[in-house]
Amino acid sequence: MERVTMADVAREAGVSKSTVSQYLNKRYEYMGEKTKQKIEEAIETLGYQPNFLARSLKQKRTSLIGIIVANITHYFSTEVSRAIEDFFHQYDLQAIVCNADDDPEKEKKYIEMLRAKQVDGLIIFPTGKNNALYESMVKQNYPVVFVDRKVENRDVYTVITDNTESTYKAIQYFIKKGHQNIAFAVQPLTVSTRIDRLEGYKKALTDAGLEVNPDFIVEGSIAEMKGKLEQLFSLDVKPTALFAANDRVFITLGEFIKEKGIKFGEDLDVVVFDNIPFSQMLETSLSFIIQPAAEMGRKAAELLYQQIQKENQEPEVFVFPSKMM
Amino acid sequence: MERVTMADVAREAGVSKSTVSQYLNKRYEYMGEKTKQKIEEAIETLGYQPNFLARSLKQKRTSLIGIIVANITHYFSTEVSRAIEDFFHQYDLQAIVCNADDDPEKEKKYIEMLRAKQVDGLIIFPTGKNNALYESMVKQNYPVVFVDRKVENRDVYTVITDNTESTYKAIQYFIKKGHQNIAFAVQPLTVSTRIDRLEGYKKALTDAGLEVNPDFIVEGSIAEMKGKLEQLFSLDVKPTALFAANDRVFITLGEFIKEKGIKFGEDLDVVVFDNIPFSQMLETSLSFIIQPAAEMGRKAAELLYQQIQKENQEPEVFVFPSKMM
């Protein structure tokens, strides 16, 4: 693993390091044809491969961007990440994907480490709990885009879906179908998506003249979820429809329902807020609220790229509409 | 974005760069208590954050490893990647995930670029078509592990599943259930997994005294797949069971089947070779061959880590058993 450096190439070709550098950067303006050839040959015979680290140090660009997802097992996150990667591929920028596991400590650690590694920008699915850190990045004019969730700080480019509105419509759809007892299952209300979806649920009920029954709102971690569903379905008045606030809730629901012998469509109408792979193969009675993950990823990537290129506009929140299927 | 450097800290604390460096690397052996404190303060007031790039350049370690997956939309790949990330997290190594899209050219580009970025090692789902490149990495003693697919070169650590055996068993299961006309759908036979699975299929049939009917082997790209399925199901003797060689084939099959009104379980028994998220929510009549993705990822990561630490053993191929569900 005796690495070949530019100096070696220069020696082999009988020119200076500077000239080799010019060659590699295709600044041929004042370069003799024979010199060019000599360098080419030297590179070939030595099997030289440039060291991007050294270059990055000098140029203060790494051509690396960081993606910090809240939960990598969430299909939506992978779809967004993929779109981001695709976008940056055309500019020869690579993405590093890190998984914060919805843990603010982990998130902090990753942000700091990616910045220490000098990545050119960051796309974050924020936990929302590191406001001081977010603030400092904005203040330093460091390229950042938030995806999926809003945070308090308004001076950051943000790409989200219309959580409240699409939940509202889904609940409206339940009501139109005649449902009176509609439940809502959600993980702890720590991030904006969950809060917004719950808001849409409540608003839809209220607007339809139905009362919001707190017993029908199941809030808890995935670990607690089954127990709470148990409670929900042992109420005197059982729900006939249920809104699952994301895919992980849905999985738990699926297990629960299988155990209890409850049938989707017949006993219980369900809408899931999330993109699910293979959803076309699932029972047709289920509905899904699909977020335009690819477009959102693309938009986030564009916004980040603009910042990296210093073509900053005013920070803005971009809201994408979801579709119910 | 006026970055604070070590020199600034040194000036602020009234010591030399070297001392600051010692401090940061926790080499306190000969360091006065007051010096330590002064540096600590200086770092605090300036908000200094070290530049890992510079450190990596000198130390020739980036604490970055690369993962090149053949297809990032493949659920199995993301599971493996996640396990790899988890493993390396404990050693403060980050993973860069790149998507080669089963394109040897792209794969080559990524390998070269990741090496240029000086990543400490590579875990690859190989296309199998860049043998010269693989060879050169091995020869240079560069840490590499192959996952999911074998390549010709035997001197590389490789982690795979028992493709042939588990397919064999699945087909045997079909036969025991009484099926005589068993079809096999697969993407082009360009990588070892597909070839090995087909081999298992053929062997199971032959061993059971059934003949291998070439009409029942559907081989083609995802784009062609539907047309070929059409042909398959317009044969005089139609298959009553089908083996889908991976999840992408299965998706296409699902679409096809829905259009035709064929029913899983009743008209057609199906086994899918692959881990599918939410498979527990799909029709119970389907069977899946599940690869132990997490363990495989972990093993691959361990093997890479050993190489990075220069604790090399003899390269070996590790075969994990799959389970049918």
Place this chain on the structure above:
DNA sequence: CCGGTTTAGTAAATCGGTTTATCTAACTGC
């Protein structure tokens, strides 16, 4: 043939750290 321009190439500084060899002052013991 001479001053100015163009062409081709280079020396040296730089990026921000790590590391090695060295230095000084205080401390030992005899």
Place this chain on the structure above:
DNA sequence: GCAGTTAGATAAACCGATTTACTAAACCGG
């Protein structure tokens, strides 16, 4: 009181590129 340690800190080289300022030779018109 002096050689030998040792604790504490530093100067300078180094990692492998980029980039700026500079030089030397060729060229060119009047």
